[in-house]
Amino acid sequence: MNYPRDTLECGHSLAELSAYLDTGQIADPAHLDSCPECQAGLASLRKLSALGSELLSSDVADAGSGSDDWMQSILDNLRLELRPGRSIPLQSVHPDDTLWETEGSISALIRSVVDAHPGTAAGKCRLHGDVTTPGTLITVEVEIAVVYGHSMEERADQLREELARTLATHTELAIEAINITVTDVLEEQP
Amino acid sequence: MTEPLEAAEPSASTPPTGVAEELLDVVQSVPGVSAVYPAQPLWQSIAGAALSAVTGEPLPLIGLTDTAGTLAVKARIGVSTPRPAPAVAREVADAIRRHLLPRAAAVEVSVVKVGS
Numbered sequence: 001m002n003y004p005r006d007t008l009e010c011g012h013s014l015a016e017l018s019a020y021l022d023t024g025q026i027a028d029p030a031h032l033d034s035c036p037e038c039q040a041g042l043a044s045l046r047k048l049s050a051l052g053s054e055l056l057s058s059d060v061a062d063a064g065s066g067s068d069d070w071m072q073s074i075l076d077n078l079r080l081e082l083r084p085g086r087s088i089p090l091q092s093v094h095p096d097d098t099l100w101e102t103e104g105s106i107s108a109l110i111r112s113v114v115d116a117h118p119g120t121a122a123g124k125c126r127l128h129g130d131v132t133t134p135g136t137l138i139t140v141e142v143e144i145a146v147v148y149g150h151s152m153e154e155r156a157d158q159l160r161e162e163l164a165r166t167l168a169t170h171t172e173l174a175i176e177a178i179n180i181t182v183t184d185v186l187e188e189q190p
Numbered sequence: 191m192t193e194p195l196e197a198a199e200p201s202a203s204t205p206p207t208g209v210a211e212e213l214l215d216v217v218q219s220v221p222g223v224s225a226v227y228p229a230q231p232l233w234q235s236i237a238g239a240a241l242s243a244v245t246g247e248p249l250p251l252i253g254l255t256d257t258a259g260t261l262a263v264k265a266r267i268g269v270s271t272p273r274p275a276p277a278v279a280r281e282v283a284d285a286i287r288r289h290l291l292p293r294a295a296a297v298e299v300s301v302v303k304v305g306s
């Protein structure tokens with residue numbers, strides 16, 4: 001399969017993670033316990049694999065080959081987003097304490113909320129704006145691929161509300177807008 | 191999750207390893223903490239990576255540095271809870287600080303994973 005060439009910061013690649021899902025084999029299994037980015041990558045690949053099955057493709061590898069641009073695009077975004085990214089400051093009680101959330105943890109959280117919906121897969125999940133300065137207005141950009149037949153408008157509205165709730169709970173970001181774009185409508189094979 | 195093994199030779203700048211293990215217990219017992227990740231990711235620590243490759247020992251989960259009597263503590267956590275992740279991070283910092291009293295500490299907590 002035509003995975004993006006680049007590896008994650010930990011040195012692992014999406015291809016290795018995908019092979020691990022298929023075979024249970026990876027050079028250093030202990031790494032998976034100690035790497036939040038690989039864990040987020042595995043979760044997204046599992047969802048893609050499930051969606052591939054729903055589309056009657058045998059697995060991610062087949063579905064991602066050649067003509068399936070949507071899956072390639074999701075993998076490209078994963079490669080960009082599966083990294084710690086910027087450090088988002090959190091309020092601390094004690095002046096000598098420094099608390100952060102990684103940007104990667106929040107984009108993975110957004111992906112997990114999207115991916116929890118049947119027939120839906122998260123593509124791009126980005127935070128626009130200076131997340132490193134508290135109070136800055138942030139716009140969330142989310143791209144999704146949905147299987148045909150799942151109502152698009154309803155889906156986007158529901159998702160927007162759910163993401164707003166989740167981000168209000170788990171971040172201190174000042175979210176100005178959550179823009180959801182359906183980039184791909186996927187046809188089930190006859 | 192794997193427990194860190196005792197470091198073989200604590201140097202002058204390294205606090206007793208027992209403290210790191212105590213703090214690991216303290217962090218893990220804060221409700222909502224689902225995982226504790228190595229304080230210094232393997233790939234950011236060439237020396238640590240080389241040592242770890244040789245000994246097969248995992249890197250320490252809680253980072254400790256003693257600077258002029260102030261203990262700098264570093265923890266990277268995963269949070270899985272309906273409770274807000276920022277609140278869990280604050281509780282972790284507070285729990286570490288209390289545990290070390292009366293010793294002065296500067297605590298850094300990074301949430302690197304939210305959700306299951």
Ligand SMILES: [Zn+2]
Nearest residue numbers: 010012035038
């Ligand atoms: Zn990794």
